[in-house]
Amino acid sequence: MNYHWNWRIFWEPAPNGTGTYLDMLLSGLVLTIETALCAWIIALAFGSIVGVMRTLPSKTASRVGFAYVEFFRNMPLLVQLFIWFFVLPEILPQSWGLWLKQMPHAPFYTAAIGIGLFMSARVAEQTRAGINSLPRGQKLAATALGLTTAQAYRYVLLPMAFRIVLPPLTSEFLSTIKNTSVAITIGLIELTAEARAMQEFSFQVFEAFTAATVLYLLVNIVVVTAMRFLERAIAVPGYITGK
């Protein structure tokens, strides 16, 4: 392999004047994490609501929930981001569209909302699976105790359901982090984009991508470890054994 390796490249100053190449990658990492966290908050909020809707006795609610999930699941994330970023400002009334186009950090907000909604469909499916996995008696007992539907969900079903689906939710969160890299196409300069920029500036392709790979792996390990602690902390004694 006649590739010229140069691992010291990370400590050389980057031509965009923000410090070394390493600083460049790290700032990308920060943006990746920020975007992922914002998207995750949106995904959790909307996903829980839609997931609950799909388990409600009301036919209408469950149909709306179904349509929501199908809508966001059956289009590639990239296409959804393009629609939020390029199409939405055009089809809104002109003044709104103009405001959207002139908004600072538009790629960041678009990515957070677009990825958040995309992931919310998946979170909804997990929430629904968690609620449906509970024995029927729980809901019946809650009703028998005189709890309203809202109270049954708030005090009985959801606290259990969320603990059950914590492991799959962890992998959805990891997907959210990974999916932020799709926002490179609407100009979000996150970790993958910084690695790509570093490759274009320095021609050190494999060093740049190796560094990005290592950083993604580190984030993964941190998230997985943290979630394992969380799982153990909130495990219901005698019901789900932390695993």
Next chain:
Amino acid sequence: MFANFDFDVIRRSLGYLFFDGMTFTLTLTGLSAFGGLVFGTLLALMRLSGFRLLGRIAGLYVDLMRSLPLVLVIFWFYFLVPYLGQWLTGSSRPVRVGAFTSSLVTFIMFEAAYFSEIMRAGIQSISKGQPAAANALGLTYAQTMRYVVLPQAFRNMLPVLLTQTIVLFQDTSLVYVLSIPDFLGAASKVAQRDGRLVEMYLFAAAVYFIISSAASFSVRRLQARISIVR
């Protein structure tokens, strides 16, 4: 808001979108799903083989691929495949690789990790008595896998494998980052040439939506049929 919606730009570019773009997308999806399934099954067999080292290697590969974003993997292979080609053919310079080959290698290697997890679950869902019985009948390991375990594992996992293929179909749109004219890439080229972003992107979204939801609807029906048998 749709007052100046130009349907004609879609009609004019239908040929290009479907004959060039969609053909690329579907070929890439089909070949990657097939290659990914083959390599994925091999990885799953490695992990379940009982040889520590083989299992560790396969496990590391799967974990690595699954913790990286697809966009980064696409970039990795885009730059790595020429060197791999050089290494494989023993030539003195990195080999020139076309866009299709590069993305095909990427998706096969990436999807293999996901398919291997599905196949592993499938193989583990076969009861222990089956390979034991095959063994007692005098079948070799290869024969046991080929005639007893894998056909059942594959059948049990068919809905999941197909669902993963739908995800793959959507993910192929990410070759956009290499400016390859797949379906979305073709739509985007027309959109930028004619200044018709709204029409082209909405049309592309509709096409993806119709294909994916039709496919997942069929998978759900298939699943219902299979689950009655069991």
